[in-house]
Amino acid sequence: MRFHPRTEISFSFSVSIKYVNIKNVNGNIIGIEEYTKTTLACKTSEGRPAANITWKKISKKGFITDLTKNAKYHISRLESGITIAESSIDLKPKREDNGSRIICEAINKISNVTKKEVTLHVQYPPGKPYFQFFAQNEFAIDGKLLQDKLIVKEGSHFIVICKSDGDPSPICTWAIENDPKSPNLTFTNITKKHRGSYECIAGNVIKTFPEGETTDKESTAGLVIDVLYQSKIIRFNVIGIEKTREHFEVTENETIVFICSVDSNPASSISISFKQRELGRNENTKSLVQIKKVNSCFDNGVYQCLAHNKCNDKPSLENLTLLVRCRPLLLPEFDLEPNITSAQNATVTFEFKALAHPTPEFQWFKLSGSTWKTMLTDNKSKIKTLEHYSSLSLSNITEDDYGRYRLRIQNEIGFLEQLYFLNAYGKPDPSTMFAQLREYVTEASAILQWKPGFDGGSEQMFILRYKLESEKNWTKIMIPDTGDETMHYSLIYLESDSVYHSELISVNSHGKSMPIKLTFKTKAKQQTVDSTTTWTLICVSAGSFAVSIFAVVVTFLCCKFTRQRNTRTMTISQTAEVIPENQNQTTFYLDGINTIHEYEQLDGHSLEDREYTEMQTIKAGDDSNRDYLTPTI
Known part of the structure; x- marks a missing residue:
């Protein structure tokens, strides 16, 4: 077996980032509802090595905010070793963020920065509507708009405009009948029947992201319109008593309760009065209750209720007639x-x-x-x-x-x-039954009597004048009225076997009566006795004469003492108007009087016990300064 040697060859390659996209965004503007959580995801093209993604926000005013630290990051690897990078951020924008730009940037070792940006359109529902007031006449000038309350006077012409803040801009309407869907609430010559609450509705439509669905949003606000109007009395009566015809009937010594009620805005000053005298008053009220004790007929008559507030040009007035069943009075x-x-x-x-x-x-x-x-x-x-x-x-x-x-x-x-x-009121009547008391006539005196007539309502006196039939001059004497039914007066030092004429006149401060006349005669002197008889009488009377002399002396001294205590002096006046010295002085009209005895009556006596200090003689050439003792009747 023959082994062949292996030769390994290593090589690497790089792929640059071609683009970056924000998912679900068509265009450069995204609409987001205020305070609504919204996620923006940014995805890069294939690249090797993996791209680094950052987020930032640039406000309208240019302020830059790094959003990366709150972003989520994810890399997808392909078999070829190529990567795709993704990053997302959550936003809860406020209306202040409206118009801000959100930028997503991607970069790797062999590429330049690739970015994508969108502009935020922050939408929000209508805010609470607010109002603007515009006066249209002089009555409305004093109108006051206090947030959601409008105070105007009756008769005002004005417009209230309803507004609201929102995005999109809200449409405002008034929730009243026959409203033309206008933000304007118009009143011409407003009256108290227009008082009340009026509702304004503000609405807009918000489109949601990313679904694109629309939502109707609205906000309402109430406006209370308070119409100020004049005070007007609507009730003035007596509680518990029914009105009979045009009056209320009560009985004296009864206690009654008045009530006066008014319709007014604002509250009124109310008063109840009788014959321009105020019985009660209440301020800042809509009714007045007044209790009254009905004492007599003087409480009978018209009672008034007056009411007014700041809207009244003149007070509202209502009358109430009270008829009192009462005992008679002047x-x-x-x-x-x-x-x-x-x-x-x-x-x-x-x-x-x-x-x-x-x-x-x-x-x-x-x-x-x-x-x-x-x-x-x-x-x-x-x-x-x-x-x-x-x-x-x-x-x-x-x-x-x-x-x-x-x-x-x-x-x-x-x-x-x-x-x-x-x-x-007038002059006195003449006296009557003017006569001589024959049984009291002597050789040198006579007593006259008469019945006084009506005094005419004033103090009267009597003027007695007399004279010898053969003479022309009269002696006149003033005699006060003692109030006796029959008056007497004694004339002394008269001449014997003589005829006298007398007249009696009544006088007071208003005049004198017609005179009444009387003719009388004094007795003749008795025949003189022979000297033998006279000496016999003298001898017989000698013993008693001494006793008489002693009695006369004692009597004279007693009279003198009594006069000093109880008498006042009579004087002779030469005037036609004589004023007595008593406390109630009166002027008596005495026409044609030359000689008048003016004196005061003694306490406890009538015409008795008089003292003359002086008397004018009747005949010219007679002894004019003779003193006379006052005769006793």
């Missing part, structure tokens, strides 16, 4: 005259207007002595009653008509009584 605006002063023969009218419900009855009375007597319409008196009004007219006023009157006003709830006073 109508406040009625001008009552309970005191009337009138002259005689005139006509006067007492009036009253009541505030009461139900309608009251009226009854008039006159005080006669201590008894109230019911008055009826007759020739003298006329009573007129009409619903809440009553009057009493008195014609041809006489002395008997002066005094107190009473009106009783009554209904089923209660009653009221009103007093009236008719006061006299």
Whole structure:
């Protein structure tokens, strides 16, 4: 056997990388949904030695990011020793990666770098829609868009545009009836009925990689439209009481509850008032409840509820009429005259207007002595009653008509009584029964009496004047009215067996009466007895005369002491107007009076116990400064 020697020859060859591809990519752009895991695989051509594959990302702004460290690498070897290299990376792109380039590069020892790049088109669904507001008139100028809430005034014209971010760009529409598939929501003259929520839908279509399937994506957002409008009262009544006709009827001393409710946006300021006086107020509310105690007829009338908010040009107003069942009261605006002063023969009218419900009855009375007597319409008196009004007219006023009157006003709830006073005004009436007390006539004195007439409603005095029948001059004396039914006055130092003429006049601050006249005569002097008889009488009386002298002295001293305590001095006046010195000073009209005794009445006396300090004589040339003691009646 012959062995042939073996010769082994070794040789190697290299194959350069011709290309590199990214699998499943047609074109240079791939669409990927944001945050969706996507795998990119890069495969080289045959090559020897095996290719080295790297990945990198270049952003729009040129920033380069090496992605190789997270890549997977695999080599496939053929029998010929040639290799095919593959590498893959996982991506979860964000929208910020949109437009970035992903580059796969392959290289071996004998080839240059071969690369393949694709541009990322990162797709994402619509984001939450947002809104833009555009005012179209002056009412809408103050409109406020606060994210998903729009606040506008009633009457506004405006447009709201719905927008959304997404890739591809979303299409926005409003989910309302008859929507023209427009992103614009338009209102012309919006009212409160348009308040509510409106939904905007944003949608787009995303194409998946690598399958190429499409998916509809959408996002929604709600817009709340709040329409501001004026406050308007929708209810104003009394809780628990039904309205009768045009009013609410309650009874005095009852406690009631008012309620006033409004429709408004925003909330309102509400107040309840009566006769311009506020009973209650509430702010930032839509209702006001007010409790009230109904005390009397004065609570009867129209109550008001006022409401307003910032949208009101003027407040909303609602009236409520409260009719109170109440006892009678005087109508406040009625001008009552309970005191009337009138002259005689005139006509006067007492009036009253009541505030009461139900309608009251009226009854008039006159005080006669201590008894109230019911008055009826007759020739003298006329009573007129009409619903809440009553009057009493008195014609041809006489002395008997002066005094107190009473009106009783009554209904089923209660009653009221009103007093009236008719006061006299005028000059006094003449006195009557002017006469001489014959049993008291002496040689030098006389007592006159009379019954005073009606004083005319004012303090009266009497002027008594007298004179001898043969003389012209009069002596005049002023005498106060003591209030006695019959008055007396004593004239002294008269001449015996003489005829006197006298006159009596009543006077007050308004005038004087007609005089009444009286003629009287003093007694004649008694016949003189003879001297024997006279001496006999003197002797008989001598013993008693001494006793009398002593008594007169004692009496004089007592009178003097009493006068110092209780009397006041009478003076003579030469004026036609005399003002007494008492506390209630009154001017008396005394026409044609030359000599007047002005004095004050003693406490506890009538015309008794007078003291004269001076008196003017009747006759010219007589002793004009004689002092006289006051006569005692």
